[in-house]
Amino acid sequence: MAYSPASGSYSRFRKLLGYLRTHRTVTIAGIVTLLGVNLLGVYIPLIIRDGVDELQGDFNLDRLLALVPLVLVLASVMWVMRMTSRMLIFGVGRRVEFDLKQTIFEHLLTLDPAYFARNTIGDLINRSTSDVDNIRRLLGFAVLSLVNTFFAYGFTLPMMLLINVRLSLMAIAVYPLMLFMVMLFSDRLRVQQGDVQEALSHLSELVQEDLSGIGLIKIYAQEDNERRAFRVINDRLLQANLKLAKTRNMLFPLLEGLASVSLLVLLAFGAGSITLESTAPMPAGSLTVGSFIALILYAERMVFPTALLGFTLTAYQRGEVSIDRIETILLAETKIRDAADALVLDPAEVQGWLKADHLTLTYPGAATPALQEVSFQIAPGETVAIVGPIGSGKSTLANVLPRLLNVAPGQLFLEGIDVTRITLDSLRRVIAYVPQESFLFSTTIRENVRYGDPLRSQDEVQAAAQAAQIHLEILNFPQTYDTLVGERGITLSGGQRQRTALARALLMDAPILILDDALSSVDNQTATAILHNLSQGSQRKTVIFISHQLSAAAIADRILVMDQGRIIQAGSHQDLLAEGGLYRSLWDRQTLEAVVRS
Numbered sequence: 001m002a003y004s005p006a007s008g009s010y011s012r013f014r015k016l017l018g019y020l021r022t023h024r025t026v027t028i029a030g031i032v033t034l035l036g037v038n039l040l041g042v043y044i045p046l047i048i049r050d051g052v053d054e055l056q057g058d059f060n061l062d063r064l065l066a067l068v069p070l071v072l073v074l075a076s077v078m079w080v081m082r083m084t085s086r087m088l089i090f091g092v093g094r095r096v097e098f099d100l101k102q103t104i105f106e107h108l109l110t111l112d113p114a115y116f117a118r119n120t121i122g123d124l125i126n127r128s129t130s131d132v133d134n135i136r137r138l139l140g141f142a143v144l145s146l147v148n149t150f151f152a153y154g155f156t157l158p159m160m161l162l163i164n165v166r167l168s169l170m171a172i173a174v175y176p177l178m179l180f181m182v183m184l185f186s187d188r189l190r191v192q193q194g195d196v197q198e199a200l201s202h203l204s205e206l207v208q209e210d211l212s213g214i215g216l217i218k219i220y221a222q223e224d225n226e227r228r229a230f231r232v233i234n235d236r237l238l239q240a241n242l243k244l245a246k247t248r249n250m251l252f253p254l255l256e257g258l259a260s261v262s263l264l265v266l267l268a269f270g271a272g273s274i275t276l277e278s279t280a281p282m283p284a285g286s287l288t289v290g291s292f293i294a295l296i297l298y299a300e301r302m303v304f305p306t307a308l309l310g311f312t313l314t315a316y317q318r319g320e321v322s323i324d325r326i327e328t329i330l331l332a333e334t335k336i337r338d339a340a341d342a343l344v345l346d347p348a349e350v351q352g353w354l355k356a357d358h359l360t361l362t363y364p365g366a367a368t369p370a371l372q373e374v375s376f377q378i379a380p381g382e383t384v385a386i387v388g389p390i391g392s393g394k395s396t397l398a399n400v401l402p403r404l405l406n407v408a409p410g411q412l413f414l415e416g417i418d419v420t421r422i423t424l425d426s427l428r429r430v431i432a433y434v435p436q437e438s439f440l441f442s443t444t445i446r447e448n449v450r451y452g453d454p455l456r457s458q459d460e461v462q463a464a465a466q467a468a469q470i471h472l473e474i475l476n477f478p479q480t481y482d483t484l485v486g487e488r489g490i491t492l493s494g495g496q497r498q499r500t501a502l503a504r505a506l507l508m509d510a511p512i513l514i515l516d517d518a519l520s521s522v523d524n525q526t527a528t529a530i531l532h533n534l535s536q537g538s539q540r541k542t543v544i545f546i547s548h549q550l551s552a553a554a555i556a557d558r559i560l561v562m563d564q565g566r567i568i569q570a571g572s573h574q575d576l577l578a579e580g581g582l583y584r585s586l587w588d589r590q591t592l593e594a595v596v597r598s
C-alpha cells in the first residue's frame with residue numbers, strides 16, 4: 001500500500017474531530033483548564049507590574065511580603081491546572097489510540113482473505129501501531145500546543161498592546177516571518193514524513209516475511225542476500241529519516257532564534273522608554289518599570305508557543321500522514337457481506353444439499369476464469385472427491401462454497417437457497433472447512449481443537465481427535481491435551497498439524513465438511529481410514545474431499561475431475577477408470593509412482 005494523501009487537510013481535520021467525538025467532554029475539560037492557565041498567565045504579570053510600580057514610589061517591605069505569597073499561590077494554582085490540562089489532553093490521545101487500534105482490528109476482521117493477499121502483514125501491523133502512535137501524539141501534544149498557542153495569542157498579545165503598542169508591534173514584527181517559514185516548509189515536511197512511514201512499513205514487511213520463512217532462508221543459504229536486502233531497506237529508512245531531520249533541524253532553530261529576537265527587541269528599545277518618575281504625568285510612549293517587566297513576561301509567554309510551532313507542525317503533519325494511511329485500511333470494504341434481506345439458516349434444518357449452476361469465477365486482474373461454468377449437485381451425506389491437476393481450480397471451488405470468495409448470485413445453492421442470500425455467519429456455521437495450510441494458534445492442543453466453540457467438553461474434544469486419528473499421539477505429548485503448540489510450545493509434524501486442524505473442524509459437527517488437500521501430509525492408509533470413517537455411520541455428513549491422493553479419493557461415492565476451471569469428468573472410481581481420459585491417466589501415473597517408490 002503506497003502512501004497517497006487520500007484527502008485534503010480539511011477532511012483530515014474533520015476526521016480528527018471525528019476521533020475526538022466520543023471523548024469531547026474530557027477534551028473540552030482539558031481545553032477549559034488550559035484557558036484557566038492562560039488567564040492566570042495573563043493576570044500574574046499584572047500583579048507584578050502593579051507591585052513593582054508601587055514599590056518604586058515608596059518601598060514597603062510589608063507590601064512586598066504580601067505580594068510574594070499571592071504570586072506564589074496563583075503560580076501554584078496555575079501549575080496544578082497546567083498539569084491537569086496535560087493529563088486530560090494526553091489522556092484523550094491515549095483513549096483515541098485505544099479506539100483506533102480496536103477499530104482497525106475489528107475492521108480487518110471483516111475483510112475477505114483476498115485483501116490480505118494484496119497487502120502485507122508487516123505493512124498492516126505498522127499502520128496499526130506506528131501510525132496510530134502518530135495520531136496519539138497529534139491529539140496529545142499537537143492539540144495541547146495548538147490550543148495553547150491560540151490562547152497565548154488571543155490573551156497575551158492584547159495585553160501587550162494595552163501596555164505599549166509600539167514596543168509590542170516591534171516585538172512581534174518577526175512573527176509573520178516565522179509563520180511564512182512554517183508554511184514554506186510544511187509541504188516538504190509532510191512528503192518527507194510520508195516517506196519515513198512508508199520505509200518503516202517496508203522494513204516491517206521484510207522482518208515479518210523473513211522471520212516467517214526463516215527455514216527457507218537457511219535451506220537455500222540466503223542469509224547474505226537477506227542481510228543485504230535488509231540493509232538496503234534499512235538504509236532507505238535512514239535516508240528518509242535524515243532528510244526529515246535535516247528539514248526539521250533547519251526550521252526549528254530558525255524559529256527559536258526568530259522568536260528570541262522579540263525579547264532582544266524589547267530589551268533594546270524598551271529600556272529607553274522607561275520613565276522612573278512615577279508621580280509626574282507619563283510622557284507619551286513611555287512606560288513604568290513594572291509595565292516593562294510585565295511586557296517582558298508577556299513576550300516570554302509568546303516566545304515558547306511560537307518557537308514550538310515547528311514541533312507542533314511536525315506532530316500535526318506526522319499525524320496527517322498517518323490519518324491517510326489508517327483511513328486507507330478503514331475505507332477498504334469487502335464485497336462479501338450479508339445482503340440486506342439475508343436469511344439466517346437454522347443448522348438443524350440443513351441436510352447438506354449443494355448445487356452449483358454454471359458457477360463461474362474470475363480472480364480480479366486474471367485473464368481467464370478460475371472456475372468456468374461449473375455445474376454439479378451433491379446430495380446430503382454424499383462423499384465427493386474433487387481431483388485434478390495443479391491449478392485446475394479445486395481450491396477455488398472449496399473457497400467459494402463458504403463464500404470466502406465473492407460468488408455471483410444465482411450460481412450456488414445450499415438446500416436450494418442461493419448462498420448470497422444467506423447470512424455469512426449462518427452459512428459458515430454449517431460448513432466445516434479445513435484449508436490446505438493447517439494453522440494452529442500458540443495455545444494448547446485442547447484450545448486449538450475447540451477453537452470454533454471454546455465451551456466444548458474434554459470428552460467432545462477427545463472424540464473429535466479420535467475421529468481425526470490424532471488422539472493417541474496427543475496422549476504421548478508432554479502434557480497431553482494441555483501441551484502448548486506453536487511459537488510457545490512444541491512443534492508438531494506436518495501430519496500432526498493437519499489432523500489437529502481436522503479435529504477442530506470435526507468438533508463443529510457441521511453438516512458439510514470440506515477438506516482442501518487437508519490430509520496431504522498424512523500417509524495414504526491413515527487418510528483413507530479417516531475418510532472411510534467420515535463417510536460411514538448414521539450421522540453422515542456431506543464431505544467434499546479435495547486431494548491429490550487418488551487412492552483415498554477412490555473410496556468417495558463420486559469423484560469430480562477438474563481441469564482448467566471446468567469439471568470434465570464425474571462418476572465413481574470404477575466408472576472413471578473404465579471411461580479413460582484424465583482420471584485414468586492421473587491414476588495410472590500415481591500407481592506407477594507408488595510401484596517405483598516401493
Ligand SMILES: Nc1ncnc2c1ncn2[C@@H]1O[C@H](COP(=O)(O)OP(=O)(O)OP(=O)(O)O)[C@@H](O)[C@H]1O
Nearest residue numbers: 117363366370388389390391392393394395396397
Ligand atoms: N488469489 C488468487 N488470485 C489470482 N489468481 C489465483 C488466486 N488463487 C488462485 N489463482 C489462480 O486460479 C487458478 C486455480 O487455482 P486453485 O488454487 O483453485 O487450483 P488448485 O486446483 O487448487 O491447485 P493445487 O492443486 O495446486 O492446490 C490457478 O491458475 C491459480 O493461479
